Amino acid sequence: MSVFDLSRLVGSEISLDSLQELLPQLKCELERIEGGYVEYEVTHDRPDLFSAEGLSRALKGLLEIEKGLRVFQSEKVGLAINQGPEYRPYVLFVTVHGLRLDDESITQFMQLQEKLHATYGRDRRKVSIGVYDLSKVSFPVKYVKADPRSVRFTPLEFSDEMTLEDVLKRHPKGVQYSHLIQGEKWYPLLVDGKGTVLSMPPIVNSEDTKVTEQTRDVLIDVTSTDLKAAENILSIMATSLAERGERIGLVEVQDSMGTRVLNLEPREVRLEVSLVERVSGVCMKTEEVVEYLQRMRLGAVPNGEAVKVFVPAYRFDIIHPVDLVEEAIMGYGFNRLAHEFMQPQHPGREHPINSFSRRLRELVAGFGFQEVSNYMLTCKEVLYVLMEAPENPTVEVLNPRQSQYSCLRTWLIPQLLQVLANSKHADFPQKIFECGDVTMLDEREDNMVREERRIALTISDNRVTLNDIHAIIDSLLRLLGLQYTLRTSEHPSFIKGRFASIEVQGITLGYMGEVHPKVLVNWGLEKPVVAAEISVDGMFTTLYGKSSS
Numbered sequence: 001m002s003v004f005d006l007s008r009l010v011g012s013e014i015s016l017d018s019l020q021e022l023l024p025q026l027k028c029e030l031e032r033i034e035g036g037y038v039e040y041e042v043t044h045d046r047p048d049l050f051s052a053e054g055l056s057r058a059l060k061g062l063l064e065i066e067k068g069l070r071v072f073q074s075e076k077v078g079l080a081i082n083q084g085p086e087y088r089p090y091v092l093f094v095t096v097h098g099l100r101l102d103d104e105s106i107t108q109f110m111q112l113q114e115k116l117h118a119t120y121g122r123d124r125r126k127v128s129i130g131v132y133d134l135s136k137v138s139f140p141v142k143y144v145k146a147d148p149r150s151v152r153f154t155p156l157e158f159s160d161e162m163t164l165e166d167v168l169k170r171h172p173k174g175v176q177y178s179h180l181i182q183g184e185k186w187y188p189l190l191v192d193g194k195g196t197v198l199s200m201p202p203i204v205n206s207e208d209t210k211v212t213e214q215t216r217d218v219l220i221d222v223t224s225t226d227l228k229a230a231e232n233i234l235s236i237m238a239t240s241l242a243e244r245g246e247r248i249g250l251v252e253v254q255d256s257m258g259t260r261v262l263n264l265e266p267r268e269v270r271l272e273v274s275l276v277e278r279v280s281g282v283c284m285k286t287e288e289v290v291e292y293l294q295r296m297r298l299g300a301v302p303n304g305e306a307v308k309v310f311v312p313a314y315r316f317d318i319i320h321p322v323d324l325v326e327e328a329i330m331g332y333g334f335n336r337l338a339h340e341f342m343q344p345q346h347p348g349r350e351h352p353i354n355s356f357s358r359r360l361r362e363l364v365a366g367f368g369f370q371e372v373s374n375y376m377l378t379c380k381e382v383l384y385v386l387m388e389a390p391e392n393p394t395v396e397v398l399n400p401r402q403s404q405y406s407c408l409r410t411w412l413i414p415q416l417l418q419v420l421a422n423s424k425h426a427d428f429p430q431k432i433f434e435c436g437d438v439t440m441l442d443e444r445e446d447n448m449v450r451e452e453r454r455i456a457l458t459i460s461d462n463r464v465t466l467n468d469i470h471a472i473i474d475s476l477l478r479l480l481g482l483q484y485t486l487r488t489s490e491h492p493s494f495i496k497g498r499f500a501s502i503e504v505q506g507i508t509l510g511y512m513g514e515v516h517p518k519v520l521v522n523w524g525l526e527k528p529v530v531a532a533e534i535s536v537d538g539m540f541t542t543l544y545g546k547s548s549s
Contacts, residue, residue: 001052003036005104009056009243011065022062025330026055045317047120047236051112053243054236054314061297061331069299069310072242074264077249078139085186088202090224091143092231092253092262094238095134097217098246106211109241116233124177126399127224127233128202130190132209134217138193141251143223145186153197154207164189164200173204188223219251225399234262235313266299266310271324273305279325281340282332292331293324353453356540357435360455363479367472369431369457374415376437377405382414386522387493393441395449408439412456413493413531417515420460421523428527429461435536453536454510460529466498469512469530473502482542484509493519494531502534504542510534 007014016033023030023040026049031039048054060066082091099105113129121127148165155162155171162170164187168178180202181187190198199205201223211218220237224230242248252261271293277283284292286302293300299310311318318324329337361371377397382404384391392410400406409415412434419432435455442450459468470486477484486500491513499513512532520529 001038001055001108002104003033003038005108006038006052006056006059009052010059010063012063014059022059025062025334026058027330028055044119047116047233048240048314050115050236051240052108053112053240057243058297061295064295067294068297069266069312070239070297072239072264073247074250075247076252076261078141078251080139080141080143080251080253082143082253082255083145084143084188084223085145085184087184088181088188088223088225090227090230091190091221092224092234092260093141093219093221093251094234094262095217095219095249095251096238096241096245096247097134097249099216099218099241099244101211101213101215101244103213105244106213109237112237112240116236120229120233122399124202125180126226127222127229129233129237130199130201130205130221130223131211131237132198132205132219132221133211133215134219135215136196136209137198137219138196139251140193141198141219141221142191142193143221144189144191146189148187151187151189151197153200155200155204156207156210158207167200167203171204177203190221190223231262232316235264235316238262238264239312239314264313266312269309269311269318269321269324270303271307271309271321271328273307275321276325276328279322280329280337282329282337284328284332288332289328292328295331296327298324298327352544353537353540356543357453357455357536360476360536361433361435363476364433364435364455364457364472367431367475369433369472372416372419372432372434373436374409374412374419374434375405376408376439378409378415379404379406382418383407383410386519387414387417388516388518388522389491389493395439395441410438410440411533412436412438412454413458413533416456416458416531417519417523417525417529420458420525420529424524424526429459429464431457431459433457454533455536456531456533458529458531460525460527462527464528464530466500466512466514466530469532473512473532473534477502477504480539480543482539492516502532504538507538507542509538509542 003014019038020030027043028049029041031041042049049058057070077095080093084091116129117124146164149163152161152163155167167174168182188201190201192198196208197206198209222230222234238248250261252259273286273289276289286307289307290300290302293309301308309324365371380391394410395408397406416432416434420430423430433456437451437453440450441448457472482504484502484504487503489499489501490496491499493516494513495516501508502510510533515529515531
């Protein structure tokens with residue numbers, strides 16, 4: 001970025017020495033200064049600092065040129081209609097007015113656009129951004145699904161019209177991002193009230209609405225597969241460009257679910273002043289906390305023994321009061337923190353559950369089993385469909401890059417059968433086991449997810465029965481000194497009457513059984529399989545009378 005451009009945004013000349021001192025206070029690392037340009041590295045949680053506009057806003061606070069919450073003038077300016085394709089269902093718009101653009105400023109917001117695409121936008125897969133000259137746009141704007149063969153427009157940097165299908169074949173951006181929409185019956189399209197094509201998201205904009213140095217007002221859109229991500233990214237784009245303009249226009253979007261508009265109102269968070277010292281070790285008065293937060297461009301007012309903090313929409317990295325403690329310390333200055341040596345609280349040692357798990361692995365390996373290690377990420381087809389099992393509440397991955405890694409596993413046996421299905425060429429009997437973690441949704445946990453360590457074993461052979469796996473489990477539990485009972489139970493993945501739950505001190509710790517023939521057919525397995533799965537955490541707690549966590 002140009003130091004000249006940064007200085008004019010700040011409103012005061014920024015020396016290179018000042019930048020070297022100030023950037024680390026924002027957790028940025030100076031990479032290079034050359035020919036009046038500066039390169040710096042920003043932590044991933046501060047996308048508002050990806051451009052000169054956002055950086056200048058932060059520097060104004062540190063330099064005490066402008067402190068506290070940045071207030072943006074905004075008003076409703078127009079209407080948009082969302083009739084887009086289901087596979088990319090969300091669209092949001094804003095306008096920014098009163099811009100004064102030149103080559104450097106256009107380069108800056110284009111770079112910001114591409115950095116957001118590459119990071120939070122997942123290379124346009126999750127969110128894509130478009131910027132247009134508002135003087136060439138008529139409301140209402142429409143987000144529609146279009147026929148790839150019949151609709152034509154002139155893509156950016158081209159002089160000839162093309163069909164949407166041709167854009168994917170002939171335009172460089174079309175070739176690069178064709179995988180995002182190719183194969184769909186309808187393609188996304190943005191058109192204005194006169195039918196002029198604005199863009200073909202998430203691929204390319206139209207040449208007709210290109211932003212130039214003569215542009216004074218712009219329209220910004222985001223299309224997305226995730227509404228929250230769209231709101232976050234649009235708030236970054238809108239507030240960054242607003243640093244070069246006068247006001248922001250809010251566009252109301254209507255769709256089948258109602259209406260929505262980008263919310264730029266700050267969030268209110270309460271910060272107990274005592275938390276600052278507890279977390280950082282620095283004792284601050286309420287007035288000092290207010291002062292330091294304002295230097296970080298947050299709104300802050302005293303509220304008894306606490307501070308009422310107003311967090312701007314573009315700071316979606318702040319999600320907890322501890323984040324505000326970090327902001328206060330950054331405003332205070334990292335370089336002012338005294339160096340202290342902290343005596344180790346205890347010598348390093350292996351976690352007890354890991355020691356216990358290693359003992360279990362050694363015992364099971366002694367029974368002739370081979371250990372395997374699978375990913376915690378898998379898919380519902382493996383966990384439930386192929387196992388003929390009902391679906392349990394499962395932690396899922398939003399927009400997974402590969403369908404086979406779309407959720408976290410809730411039990412171990414399915415992946416052991418997957419290993420057996422890929423090992424039919426090996427000699428029999430096949431005896432494998434895994435000791436690893438599974439996850440369950442649990443509202444009692446802070447993050448709504450509970451992890452549990454388990455061990456699972458499977459045997460595949462011509463004449464294997466429930467007795468074979470029972471003998472192994474019986475030996476294992478007796479070696480551990482655990483008294484157990486078996487209770488007849490049912491599970492759709494196992495043969496009825498050949499499945500039992502394992503209880504220790506009246507608590508069900510696991511189960512064992514003969515895998516149902518339907519499941520074997522689903523996996524392409526030709527020999528019988530028996531399996532067992534037991535909670536390692538449960539055994540540990542029973543043996544030692546304390547939680548494994």
